[in-house]
Amino acid sequence: MRVAIVGGGLGGLTLARILHRHGLGAAVYERESHRAERTQGGSLDLHPESGQRALAAAGLEARFRSEARPQGEEHRILDPAGRVLVHHRPRPGSFAGRPEIDRRVLRDLLLDSLPEDTVAWDHRLVAAEPRPDGGFRLAFHGGRHADCDVLVGADGARSVVRPLLTDATPSAVSTLVSLTVDDADRRHPALADLVGPGNLWCVGERRILSGQRLGDGSIRVGISLPADDRDLDTYRSKRALLDLFAGWDPRLTALIEAGDGPPVPHRAEVLPVGTRWPHRPGVTLLGDAAHLMPPVGEGANQAMLDAADLAAALAADPADPDAAIRAYEEAMFARVQPIAEMCVRVQAMMLSPTAADDLVRFFTPRPAD
Template sequence: MTSTKTKQHKRIAIIGAGPGGLTLALILQRHGISSVIYEREQHDKSHERGGSLDIHEDSGQLAIKEAGLFEAFQRLARYEGEDFRLFDKTGKIYMDEIVEQDSMGERPEIDRGELCDLLLSKLDPAQIKYDYTLDHAVTLENGLTELHFKNGFVETADLVIGADGAFSRVRPLLSDVDVEYAGLTMFELNVLDAARRYPDLSAFNRRGKVFALDDHKGILAQLNGDGRIKVYVSLKVDRDWLETSGISCDDPKAAKSSMLELLTDWGEQLHKYIHYADDTVLPRRIYMLPVGFRWKRNPSVTLIGDAAHVMSPFAGEGVNLAMQDAMELALAIVRNDDVSVAIQEYEDKMYVYSSEKARVSYDNLVLCFSQEAAPKLAELMSSYHE
């Protein structure tokens, strides 16, 4: 049974204030439809909100335009962040792309935290509740959904949108399928204030991204807006490798020594990404939903972003798809009085474009951690430019 309230009076609950949830709430707000976002983090935990993300012209940027923030975005975006260099372990270079001065490329960079702040700057603060971690959700007989939060509060909503990332607590309402390990484990490192403290590495890294790939391993580095170079030392290993390897991130110095041993025959310049990193090491396993994942349709619950189709970061699509989903769903809600029709329109469209990107992302992951990965990736990327 679904509620007969008009959409302006329906209680719309969005779980998660990442780029997806915020974009959705903001576009709805611009059309006079209010919603409430429930976010697990505290409001003030804004300093560690992720690295640099490239925002694509045909998806993320369209959503930003729909949210009315494109000019403000252009002022913050780092167009020069599209610089890209590709090496093998010896330091042999396969690609060296430099964005021309003042050029406005298609995929400028912005830090995840800055992007969230931009979206928050226009969102009515009454529409977001912090420190609300969804524990579980229950569909009631009257068609409403009951939301149980870890802080003890219970709320009900006519429409629930899971924008709560890879480990979504809304997804179990729709499917038994869970994320699976994508075969890749990373150590996240940060070289802080790189230009001032380590000009040699800063000159090598330039203004954007560096990939060094070889022997089923990788060093992936990217300059962020706050001057740090974020580095991911990436290994194709079994899921339990972190435990069995004996490497503990609680002892960052020892962990960094172990990384250097694992990459002992890699070039001196590449080692600097580890030598110069500060003493915080974060382990990250990469998870994905099956390519082409779909769920059983529910007239009052749906998913957007990583909750709907988390994939490895090797197509650079995570944030772009999340924002595109948000735009498509918001506009479908605006167009239709019946939210179940809006959900159907959105899901039918989203399944098509997201499964294509999930396939590319998975294929890129396999390629980047195969033998001779650097020349293979260079060949693939040059085919895009032909």
């Protein structure tokens, strides 16, 4: 059984790792030319029931604990005047919750756990066609080809594999802008204190200014706005961003001013909630390729759980991969739909006119009955 995984992100690498543990080989085709070609974004909190469960299936739980930051769970929400609305402090050193880990560190952890020749770098898929005797022929940019018996699309929002199964396409849900403040403790100690060891959200009317501490001491600054039709170049100017937060406490907008380099904007997109497809032999999707959700903390966790569940199904019955894929898909559809619905509600709440009040209620523990 030749398994081809298109996409070397967290979901694709988790699938390859767990298959490898079961003695099933897989080739991962990644469009980037090498592992350090681009930054991998900020950090993420791995949930016990999904991301951490997948890492346990991958045999990487101890490695994860050595790299993760439980203190990164600390979370503060402020209003535009700088008043603290919510301050969550995790129990020191506890891994019982959702510890943070940098995306780059987690990806490297997965890459290092695989045989060296597992990932074929600089392989951008341009087409996948069914073969007359079953399986698929993959065509890559530059004229290279490969054949496989099982094709897994783990290639994200703009998946090339997805059209083999469904005509669902993503639509924009918000505009995100990111900046980075390097060496914050030494160069910007006031901002380092403001953000703390975890996450800071400064919440106004239909806009959020955030800061996230990374393991290397930098701060990833984020701006979240409702989706609009303006050209993304509008958001490449710090001056234009500062105008969006006119009247906010200067201690907060200093996060924008301190950014090293120009702002980097992009559209956050989602697939329609409940996206499904009829089973097709030999091919399936996982992660953002299957169920692209608003960026509220579930995407990577669900992608890794997809990978763990698909790997378990294939390993349980390697002689009948189609039955394994069918079982995986039905379980995945049922699991993901309520999570995607929740993510849509949270996204709408975060960018609503009453976001501050809504988030305080959302994050305030309810009294026990």
